[in-house]
Amino acid sequence: MEKKNKEGKLNLIMNVAEKIFVEKGYEKATMTEIAKRANLAKGTLYLYFSSKKDLYFTSVERALSALLASIIKKFSSCKNGFEKVVSMGETYVSFSLEYVDYYKLILNYETLEVHFGDKDPHVKKAYEKSEEIFRLLVSSVEEGIKDGSIDERLEPLKIAMVLWSEITGMVQQVSLRETLYEKWTGLKPLQIYEYYIEVTKKMLASSL
16 A cells, blocks of 8 residues: 555656646756645655656656657557658657657757766666667668668668657657648648658658
């Protein structure tokens, strides 16, 4: 019972913290406000997290783990590397629409300056989870080249970096400027995302 209560309190703190980090960003969020919204004493937060930084990067890791789990789940229906790469783009888009707070938290994290020398275990875990997702994209491209479903002239690391930058940048821009882009083009976000996926398919399979 005590363990269940402890887990419930941990989830409560993280759920509240995630919303505040999304609303205010890392710099402006405070442990005082997180405790107040969670209806907990500020000291209780420190029983679970040593600092705001600890809580933030633990929350980021949870969001990245959810994204990774979604990607791997979609892989079960993929027949080759090409389909895996395409599914990663589709999953990133659907994740941003279905898990808005997680997506915005990841977005906030990706705008922070990277300090790979940081020895904080929670910071390292978040960086490692990001790298795990990227390496999965690289290995999917490599698999596609090997099985003949992706253009063999493409360089896995370079094309993976281009694809990752494109999908994260596009989803960020469309989510931030949805009204403006619709005014310019008459296109809804989903139409833009679907067209991007089609363009990506043609680029990857250009030699087929």
